[in-house]
Amino acid sequence: MSNKTQQPDGHPEDSPEQASQPRRLAVLAQVPESLLETAWHELTDKPVITRLRGPETGLLMVRGRAGGCGQQFNLGEVPVTRATVCLADTTPGYGFVLGQRARHAELIARFDALVAEGSRAAEIKHAVVVPAAHYRDRADAAMRERAEATRVDFSTLVRGR
């Protein structure tokens, strides 16, 4: 489930610059759509993109584990939107994102295809993937800092003496 276990290329903590496909798909799905929209808007020399599938929304049943680590159970569903596109040279790109977010899924798929195709990979990583990873890391850091400010150390008073 964590990035550590799902990296098929054996690089659990590859940098945003390396941005293997699972990592870039994860990063692009975890940032606001507006960030990708702006990046797409600012992209020069936009490629011809063909939609192969979707964007379409369906449901995933979310699974948990009893006790956090035991027997699996079905918690409830969540909408997911997926899109598949391809470039003129048939390089496919995939986008998956939680929620009914057609545009977000489509943008992920476009950027995924552009990185996968290779010739503009460095440019796209620099323009989109790395800033998105930084955005997400900043958001995580902000959450940790807010939580830290609520760190509590209760002391116990001995009663009845």
Place this chain on the structure above:
Amino acid sequence: MYATIKGGEAAIDNAHQWLADERRGDRAVPELTTPQIYEQMGRAVDRVMIEGSLADPALAAVALKQAQGDVAEAVFLLRAYRNTLPRLGYTEPLDTRAMCLERRITPVFKDAPGGQMLGPTFDYTHRLLDFDFASCSEPGSAARATPDHDDPAVPVTERLVAEGFIEPEVPDDSQAVADITRESLALPAGRDARLQALARGDEGFLLGLAYSTQRGYGGHKIYAGEIRQGEVAVSFVPDELGFAVDIGRMTLTECQVLTPEQTDSDRGPGLARGYGLAFGRGERKALCMALLDRSLQARERGERIDAPAQDEDYVLGHLDGVRAAGFLEHLKLPHYVDFQAELATLRSLGQSASEETDDSNREDTA
């Protein structure tokens, strides 16, 4: 038995038109937007997502607006909407250990590794009505502090397993996972089906039952071992890719409760645990779920079953709010035929009773 009715179309249309008008209320007051609902009524949105069994704040906000804030009605709307979307698959099991924590408390240990963080909680508020909210509230942003250490928040249950006080959870991922949205719940239910049913269950019903265990109806001494709240990555394996992809994150609340083993348990001394997990910040719900997961272990633990909260037929059979409300509210539909039949029976009984009286009177006079 319920006999079908027809007619009334014009009255029904006009009633619904009035409902829409009344839902909008005074036109001089600005209309609510759904982002206002999911941004500012988050706990209501969470409850609708949990019981509606569909984790999407935007959809839950629409449901709440349409239902005029009636949570049970909004849950019904979300469940119905869920049926219109195709199921694309199952996620990988959530890794709550890797949660990006906003809140983590360990009421049983003062110094659990990773420490305790209160997060955005109602706990320790004074519950005094604050009239600032009647006008406008513009609070400052949340305080921040730089974490000065990086101790992982290891679940307290791991420590208790290591000490031999509780049995480890042993996952067997080769087993099919019960899905009560696909196959109706069979009793006795496995823990997977039980947890799914509890997760979807009505919070009010679960709260009452969980409270009953605390008051001694099938109860144990209960400790909240750990509550954690925060964001967890959701991932699944698309067929076309063949490897797991993170598709975003969701806020979840997880709760583990601990109970000393009952003396009549056949498992000997130790602790037993219950587990609760809820979408969003549904902390009360997760806690109730954990208590009931524990009380419903009575059968498999060989404990005496003498209270409602230990009876899975009773609990799992009545916890679904949509099902319960639907059956209850059908009483409002016309039951003319049924009731006429009741009256006919009563009249004939009354007639025969009076005939008997007449007969006995006649005998008396004879």
